[in-house]
Amino acid sequence: MKTIEKSDIKILLDEATIQTRIKKLAEELNSEYKDSEVYVICVLKGSIMFTVDLIKHLTMPLKTEFIRLSSYGSNMTSSGKVNAVDISLPDLNGKNVLIVEDIIDTGHTAQFLTSFINHNFKVKTYKFISLLDKRCKREVNINPDMYGFEVEDKFLIGYGLDFDGYYRNLKYIGYIE
Ligand code: IMP
Ligand code: MG
Numbered sequence: 001m002k003t004i005e006k007s008d009i010k011i012l013l014d015e016a017t018i019q020t021r022i023k024k025l026a027e028e029l030n031s032e033y034k035d036s037e038v039y040v041i042c043v044l045k046g047s048i049m050f051t052v053d054l055i056k057h058l059t060m061p062l063k064t065e066f067i068r069l070s071s072y073g074s075n076m077t078s079s080g081k082v083n084a085v086d087i088s089l090p091d092l093n094g095k096n097v098l099i100v101e102d103i104i105d106t107g108h109t110a111q112f113l114t115s116f117i118n119h120n121f122k123v124k125t126y127k128f129i130s131l132l133d134k135r136c137k138r139e140v141n142i143n144p145d146m147y148g149f150e151v152e153d154k155f156l157i158g159y160g161l162d163f164d165g166y167y168r169n170l171k172y173i174g175y176i177e
Contacts, residue, residue, distance in 0.1 A: 022131075076163070102159075
């Protein structure tokens with residue numbers, strides 16, 4: 001059941017702010033990778049919006065892969081346990097791998113994914129990009145190579161981020177007080 005009214009949502013990052021930043025991040029990636037092929041790995045479900053908008057601005061040859069991890073239940077705190085719902089990937093040996101995440105909170109998901117990739121493949125390059133970085137909540141020593149915005153310790157919804165499965169479709173990122 002939906003428990004948050006739209007009128008209770010405070011906007012933290014509006015649509016234009018998000019899109020402008022994503023374009024900037026894409027430009028940086030374009031100049032770093034140039035014409036090298038990249039495997040873009042979207043971590044479902046949260047990073048669907050970010051991945052879609054980011055790859056529209058990327059100019060190198062790329063392939064998109066989708067994996068599904070879950071760590072949050074339907075509550076508002078990270079469980080610290082990562083559940084690999086679907087982590088089937090092609091052969092990434094010798095490839096440029098770009099992981100795309102919505103948010104790094106405790107860091108457990110990022111750490112799990114990074115060790116999973118390193119354990120299974122000898123990739124050419126590995127980069128982790130997250131739209132949001134909730135650095136103040138970190139429990140493990142891991143940081144994204146690139147991020148869009150550093151955010152405070154608030155439970156955020158919208159633009160891929162959900163509360164109990166809802167609000168992923170919002171064009172902005174907001175929070176509930
Ligand atoms: P971590 O493993 O604690 O770093 O959490 C990673 C995942 O938790 C993210 O990919 C999100 O799906 C989810 N998450 C973390 N913070 C929030 C939030 O504020 N709102 C919604 N989901 C969140
Ligand atoms: Mg996520």
